[in-house]
Amino acid sequence: MQEHFDLIVLGAGSGGLAAAKRAASHGAKVAIVEGDRVGGTCVIRGCVPKKLLVYGSAYRHLLGDAASYGWEVEAYRANPSTLLTNVRAEVDRLNQLHLGFLEKAGVSLMRGWGSFVDGHTVAVRGAREKLTHYGAERILIAVGGRPQRPAIAGAELGWVSDEMFLLEALPKQMVVVGAGFIACEFACILHGLGVQVTLLVRGEQILRGFDREAALAVQEAMVAEGIDIRTGTSPTALEGKPGAITVVTSPGEESLACGGVLLATGRRPFLAGLNLEAAGVETEGSRIPVDADQSTNVPHIYAVGDVTDRINLTPVAIDEGRAFADTVYGHRPRQVNHDLVAMAVFSQPELATVGLSEEAAIERHGSEGIRVHRAKFRPMAQALPKRGPAVLLKLVVEASSGKVLGCHMVGEHSAEIIQMAAIAIGMGATKDDFDRTMALHPSVSEEFVTMAN
Structure with a gap:
């Protein structure tokens, strides 16, 4: 006989964790399903380790400016391998903290990949492909998104952002493809750690969608620092082998040789394997549409965070998860205000x-x-x-x-x-x-x- 819960949450990232813990605090019997590490994109391969890399790369300027403030600093050089190792250790610590938070909240963690069997049943594929079924009155989808590689020849030679945190060392030259948060932040991180960076931007400027004057101020500063920003340029293919890659660009443009390529060209909701059809959950393109109460077209199935592809930011996912739990289990109805959301790009x-x-x-x-x-x-x-x-x-x-x-x-x-x-x-x-x-x-x-x- 399968175990039954008031709520099953698919995905232990920011939104899923927030919803699960808040629902449990209101007295619900909650399980959370996760096939990867608990913490999600933000904690494991996003905001947190990225910000630590930003701090590490900023020491280049701090040490360079020290002499003007009377500090005599001996010759210094970056050791990215040490930084990357230390960042991974901090991520491991945070992962353990989140496991403890779930246990303290009384949330059951089901390790494995979840998929719908029907509208009230989830199958979890765990170790050695063991399949276990669980039932729930309500189900919350909070599986987040994944970085996407562009449809060009040799794209598999490039790294996506998730893989940057797994590197043991950095190449001397890198090409970064993209113009958004991730591309600009990593271009600055890499440059600060001593990597020669070329940023390929398809449009006229970086950070489209932000205030144009502010975005251009960042772009001008990045160029002044020595980052080679090439606007109106897109890769058409990656050639070579890992560690020795040639980026073939738009016709008539120079091909670029480098030791690594970061493909920061967008993210999409991670719907693969959910079997949404079995529950009757409708999608819109690659996203799950929801109403102001986070409900899908199926009244007892909800979705929060990047899988809805509205404002894909950690605090938004957290607030959506808590608003759902407060409304459904805390009997304190509230909706998230998506109209006024502060944003930051941790470029330099x-x-x-x-x-x-x-x-x-x-x-x-x-x-x-x-x-x-x-x-x-x-x-x-x-x-x-x-x-x-x-x-x-x-x-x-x-x-x-x-x-x-x-x-x-x-x-x-x-x-x-x-x-x-x-x-x-x-x-x-x-x-x-x-x-x-x-x-x-x-x-x-x-x-x-x-x-x-």
């Missing part, structure tokens, strides 16, 4: 944003309907080294009401600063509210409250 320099870009604001309110306030200057931290890009701070304001529609920053600690700005904007702050706020001097962020009208 860092970019963070909340609200509307200048372009989006113009599209919504017209060019006469908005005002843009900006400050661009060299931060005090670079006054003595006299290097590095200027920081950019920018407010997009509705002309008629003075309401701040968007807040953008490029520079050190942007994410930390924008997180606080997101609270004010979420409360409907106006430019006058910003102006009435006393400046904290000397700081970079004070410019947000001292910008002249």
Whole structure:
């Protein structure tokens, strides 16, 4: 006789873990199914190890600037192998923590890959292909996404982002393909660790969808640092063998020889093997559509996180999972607000944003309907080294009401600063509210409250 649960969660990533633990705290009997390591993309092969690599690569500038502040630093060099090893050790520690959190919450962990047998039954394929069936009143799909290789010859020679964290060492030259979060962040990480980087961008600029002025500020800084950014360029094939690859680019362009290629060309929901048809769950392209309560077309089957392909960010998946559990099991109905989500790109320099870009604001309110306030200057931290890009701070304001529609920053600690700005904007702050706020001097962020009208 199969074991029965109130809730089965497919996927132990950020959204699934949040939902499972919150539902269990409300008294539900919960099982979570995971065929990989507990923690998901963010903890195991995404945000957390990526940010640690960002910190590691930033020491290049810290050590380089030390002399201007009176510190005599002997010759230094990067050892990426040590950094990669230490990052993996930290990931292992976090993985164990999450296992402990599940046990403490009273959530049963079913190790293996789950698939639907019918609308209320899940089959889990575990070790040695053993198949076990479990029943549930409700099922939550939180299996996340996976990086995709482009459809070009030799694509298997390249790495996707998941594989970057498994490397034991880094090649001397690398080509990064892509223009989004992952491509730009890894291009900066690799460059900071001493790798010669060429970034291939299909369009005219990096970070499409962000405020154009802010994205271009990041791009200009990356070029000034020595990253070779080639816009309007796409790979047509990868040739050679691991460690000695030639990237064949658009006709008429130079072919590039390198020791490795990162294909950061997008991610898709991980629907393979779920057997959604057996439960009657409908898909839309490669995603599972849901309503504001995270419900699929089948009322007792829900989905959260990247598998829904809306805003694919860890905090969004976590809030969706908790909102689902609070609504269904905590009897405290609430829905996630997807309209105001702060975002950060941990490039070097860092970019963070909340609200509307200048372009989006113009599209919504017209060019006469908005005002843009900006400050661009060299931060005090670079006054003595006299290097590095200027920081950019920018407010997009509705002309008629003075309401701040968007807040953008490029520079050190942007994410930390924008997180606080997101609270004010979420409360409907106006430019006058910003102006009435006393400046904290000397700081970079004070410019947000001292910008002249």
